[in-house]
Amino acid sequence: EIVMIQSPLSLAVSPGEPASISCRSSQSLLNRNGDNYLDWYLQRPGQSPQLLIYLASTRASGVPDRFNGSGSGTEFSLTIRGVEAEDVGVYYCMQGIQTPALTFGGGTKVAI
Amino acid sequence: EVQLVESGGGLVQPGESLRLSCAASGFAVDDTFMIWVRQSPRKGLEWVSVLYRGGRRDYADSLKGRIALFRDTSNDTLYLQMNSLRVEDTAVYYCAKARQISFFGVEGLDVWGQGTTVIVSS
Numbered sequence: 323e324i325v326m327i328q329s330p331l332s333l334a335v336s337p338g339e340p341a342s343i344s345c346r347s348s349q350s351l352l353n354r355n356g357d358n359y360l361d362w363y364l365q366r367p368g369q370s371p372q373l374l375i376y377l378a379s380t381r382a383s384g385v386p387d388r389f390n391g392s393g394s395g396t397e398f399s400l401t402i403r404g405v406e407a408e409d410v411g412v413y414y415c416m417q418g419i420q421t422p423a424l425t426f427g428g429g430t431k432v433a434i
Numbered sequence: 435e436v437q438l439v440e441s442g443g444g445l446v447q448p449g450e451s452l453r454l455s456c457a458a459s460g461f462a463v464d465d466t467f468m469i470w471v472r473q474s475p476r477k478g479l480e481w482v483s484v485l486y487r488g489g490r491r492d493y494a495d496s497l498k499g500r501i502a503l504f505r506d507t508s509n510d511t512l513y514l515q516m517n518s519l520r521v522e523d524t525a526v527y528y529c530a531k532a533r534q535i536s537f538f539g540v541e542g543l544d545v546w547g548q549g550t551t552v553i554v555s556s
Contacts (some may be wrong), residue, residue, distance in 0.1 A: 353539060355536075355538045357538065357541075359538070359539035361541075361542050361543070369548075370548055370549050371479070371528075371546055372546065373544045376533060376541050376542030376544075377541055382533070382542060382544060383544075414479060418539045418540035418542070421484070421535070421539060421540055422469075422481065422484040424469065424471075424481045424540060425480075425481070426478060426479040429478060
């Protein structure tokens with residue numbers, strides 16, 4: 323099983339300020355096709371997770387461009403260029419390279 | 435609209451059974467990779483069961499032998515039969531679909547249901 327470790331556990335940000343979350347995997351998520359199988363999700367309070375980023379850096383449909391994913395191999399990050407009130411929630415990374423045993427990070431809580 | 439709606443959760447005693455449902459609309463469950471994920475304070479998000487296009491199923495080791503995944507293509511619904519429930523199975527259960535899956539991996543889970551809560555307690 324691929325273990326996903328996120329940091330920090332929580333983050334308090336002022337509106338308009340940037341935020342950054344890190345995710346590390348116990349095995350490389352870079353497949354031989356050149357893609358990194360790493361997703362980012364946001365779970366707002368009381369809601370189910372929603373896809374933000376897939377393949378490490380591709381924004382999902384409708385996701386604002388203030389969200390940016392980067393990284394390769396075993397080190398990844400999600401950056402929010404200027405946090406807005408609607409960005410509050412818990413962010414998770416997930417590896418998609420080892421199916422069916424998809425695994426998630428422990429989450430990073432972002433508060434304003 | 436592409437949507438997933440789960441149902442069937444509830445409060446049960448250890449050893450009892452439940453059948454969860456995941457009704458899809460806007461797409462066919464046969465056309466993509468579907469997954470059940472559960473979320474608990476103790477273990478966070480963890481995969482439970484998957485259905486590949488073509489019908490193959492897989493189950494997490496912690497639940498193997500106690501769960502079974504069925505599909506009804508006539509109404510695009512997945513069913514997760516859960517038997518011999520344990521206290522540690524208490525969680526919110528979500529179904530989700532993959533945006534895309536290839537030989538190389540899963541490229542995002544782009545549609546999630548609202549979740550259904552299972553509580554196992556005596």
